[in-house]
Amino acid sequence: MPLMNHCHPNISQTNLYKKMTRKIVFSLMLTLVAALFYSCSEKGEKVYSGKSFVLTDMNKKSITYPDITKGKITVVGYIFTNCPDICPLTTNNMRLLKEKFPRRDYPEIEFVSISFDPKVDTPEVLKKFAEVRDLDLNGWTFLTGEPAIISDLMHEAGIISIPGDSTVTPAGEKIIFYIHTDRISVIDRDGILVQNFPGSSLDIDKAYREIIRIY
Amino acid sequence: MNLLFIILSIFLQHSGITIENPWIRNSSTGTNTAFFFTVNNAGKEADTLYAAYGDFAEVTEVHETYKKGEDMMGMREVPIVVIPPGSKVVFKPRDLHVMLIKLTSDVEKGMEKEVILKFRKAGEIKIKAPVKGMEAMIMQHK
Numbered sequence: 001m002p003l004m005n006h007c008h009p010n011i012s013q014t015n016l017y018k019k020m021t022r023k024i025v026f027s028l029m030l031t032l033v034a035a036l037f038y039s040c041s042e043k044g045e046k047v048y049s050g051k052s053f054v055l056t057d058m059n060k061k062s063i064t065y066p067d068i069t070k071g072k073i074t075v076v077g078y079i080f081t082n083c084p085d086i087c088p089l090t091t092n093n094m095r096l097l098k099e100k101f102p103r104r105d106y107p108e109i110e111f112v113s114i115s116f117d118p119k120v121d122t123p124e125v126l127k128k129f130a131e132v133r134d135l136d137l138n139g140w141t142f143l144t145g146e147p148a149i150i151s152d153l154m155h156e157a158g159i160i161s162i163p164g165d166s167t168v169t170p171a172g173e174k175i176i177f178y179i180h181t182d183r184i185s186v187i188d189r190d191g192i193l194v195q196n197f198p199g200s201s202l203d204i205d206k207a208y209r210e211i212i213r214i215y
Numbered sequence: 216m217n218l219l220f221i222i223l224s225i226f227l228q229h230s231g232i233t234i235e236n237p238w239i240r241n242s243s244t245g246t247n248t249a250f251f252f253t254v255n256n257a258g259k260e261a262d263t264l265y266a267a268y269g270d271f272a273e274v275t276e277v278h279e280t281y282k283k284g285e286d287m288m289g290m291r292e293v294p295i296v297v298i299p300p301g302s303k304v305v306f307k308p309r310d311l312h313v314m315l316i317k318l319t320s321d322v323e324k325g326m327e328k329e330v331i332l333k334f335r336k337a338g339e340i341k342i343k344a345p346v347k348g349m350e351a352m353i354m355q356h357k
Contacts, residue, residue, distance in 0.1 A: 084247045084314050085280045086288045088240060092349040125246075132243045132321070133349055165291045169273040169317050175247070179289030198286060200309060 047185070047193045048156040055114070055145035055153075058127040058137075065143060065153075066191060069110040073211060074187040077199050078159045080117035081129045082175060086182055088133075090199030094184060095135055100208050103139050108189070109211065111140040116154050116161040116180065118144045159183065188214050230337035231258020232298065237344035238351055239315070241324045248322055249278075250313035250330050250344060253305045256298040264296040266333040271322065272315035275330070279311045290314075298334075324348045 048066065057063045066074060077094050079087035094111055101109050115121035121129075126142040144150070154161065161180040168174050184199040186207065195210050197203070235253040242248035250269070256262055267275045280290050288309075296311060298304050306312050313330065315322075322328060326346040331339050 082247055083290075084249045084278070084316075085290060085308055085312060088349070089308055095349060128243050129246070132241060132323075160287060164289045165278075167274050167276065167292075167316055171273070173317070175274075175316060177290050179283055179287055181286055182288040183286060196286075200288065 043193055043195060045193055046191050047187050048153065048191075050191070051152070051156055053145065053149050053153045055143040055149065056123055058123050058130060058142040060123045063141065063143060065112070065114075066187070068141070069112065069187070070191070071189050072108045072110045073189060073214060074110050074112055075184060075207075075211070076112040076114065076187065077184045078116055078154070078157065078161075078181065079113050080115055080161070080178055080180070081121050081125055082117065082177065083180075084177070086180075086200045090182065090184060090202075091129075091133065091135070093199060093202035093204065094140075095133070096204050097184075097202070097207055097211075098136065098140060100204070101211070103136075106215065107139075108215070109139065112143060113140070114143045114150070114153065116150060116159060117176075117178065118147050118150045157185070186210055186214075230262070230334070231256055231260075231300070232262055232334055232337040232340065233257065234332065234340060234342050235303075237330075237342045238347045239322060239328055239330070239344045240351070241322055241346050241348050242318060243321050244318050246318055247272075247314060247316045248318060249308070250315060251306050251308065252313075252332075252342065252344070253303050254296075254298050254332075255303045256300055259300050260336065261300055262298045262337055263335040264298065264332060265294070265335060267313040268331040268333070269313075269315050269328065271318060271320050271328055273317035273319060274314075276314045276316065277311070278314045280309050322346050 052067050053065050055063050055065050077090050079090055098111050121144045126144055130137055130142055159181045161178045163176045164179040166174055166176045182199045184197045184202055186194040188194050194214055197207055233255045235255055237252040239250045240248045267277055269275045276292050278290050279293050283289050324346055327343050330342050330344055333339050
C-alpha cells in the first residue's frame with residue numbers, strides 16, 4: 001500500500017517502522033547482490049564475455065545481440081520503462097549524443113537500449129516509450145527478451161537491477177521501481193568495452209570525444 | 216470557478232507558499248511520469264508537503280531519487296517534505312519529484328495538466344503544469 005493516502009494523509013507509525021525495517025534489510029541484500037554481480041566487463045575487455053543473446057526488438061523482430069552491431073561502434077544504455085526519473089534521463093542523453101552523430105556522416109555507430117524489466121517491457125511498450133519521446137530510431141534499437149536471457153546479459157554486462165520500492169495501484173497491480181546500475185557503455189568495433197559512463201548524468205562532450213577517438 | 220481561483224489566490228498569498236516553474240514530463244497511458252516544480256516559501260513559518268494528487272494517474276506519490284554506491288540509482292517514497300521559511304525547495308530530475316504512476320491517459324507535449332499539492336498549512340494548491348518533452352530535462356537536471 002502506498003504510504004500516503006490522498007484522502008487520509010495520516011501516516012501510520014507501524015507502516016513507517018515496517019518500511020524502515022524493509023529498507024535496512026534491503027540495503028544489506030543489495031550489498032550482497034552487488035558483490036555477487038560485480039561487473040564482468042572491464043574496460044579493454046570483450047563485453048558480455050563474448051556471448052551472444054537472442055533478443056526481440058521494438059518491432060517484435062528477433063535480434064541476436066551484440067552480433068547486430070558487429071563491426072560498428074555501439075552505444076548501449078540499460079533501462080526499464082517504469083523508471084520515472086533516471087531512465088528517461090539516460091534515454092535523453094543517448095538522444096543528445098546520437099544527434100551529434102548524424103547517420104549520414106556516421107553510419108557505423110549503433111545505439112541500443114536494453115530493458116532489464118522484460119516482463120513489463122514488451123516490444124509494444126518499448127515502441128511506445130520511444131514514440132512518445134520522438135526518438136529517431138534510425139540506428140537506435142530497443143531490445144527486450146526472455147527473462148532468463150536478459151538476466152544472463154545483464155550479469156555479463158555487470159548491470160545490477162534489484163526490486164526496490166513498490167506501489168500498488170487501486171486495481172491491485174504492483175509496480176516495482178528498481179534500484180539499478182545507471183550506465184551507458186561505449187563498445188568498439190571488436191566488441192571491446194571502451195568506457196562506461198553514468199547514464200543519467202552523462203557528460204555528452206566527453207562521450208562524444210571518446211567515440212570520435214575510436215571512430 | 217473563477218471565484219474559487221480568486222479565493223485560492225488570496226489564500227496562497229497569505230500562506231507564503233507559491234509554486235514556480237511547474238512542468239510534467241511527457242509520457243503515455245499506462246506508464247509513469249514525474250511532476251517537477253519549485254516550492255517557494257516566502258512566509259515566516261515552515262510548511263510541509265505531505266501529499267499530491269493528479270486525476271490522470273492511478274497513484275500520485277512524492278518521491279526522491281537517490282544514489283546507491285558508486286554507480287547505482289534508486290527511488291523511494293518520502294512521506295513529507297518540509298519547506299523552511301524563506302526558502303525554496305526544488306523538485307527536479309535526479310532529485311525530489313512527484314510521481315504520477317500508471318497514467319490513465321496520454322500526457323503529451325503542449326498539454327496542460329492539473330496537479331494538486333497538499334500542504335499542512337497552505338492546504339491544497341492546484342497547479343496547472345505544462346507538459347514538456349525531453350528537452351526540458353537538459354535545463355533542470357544538472
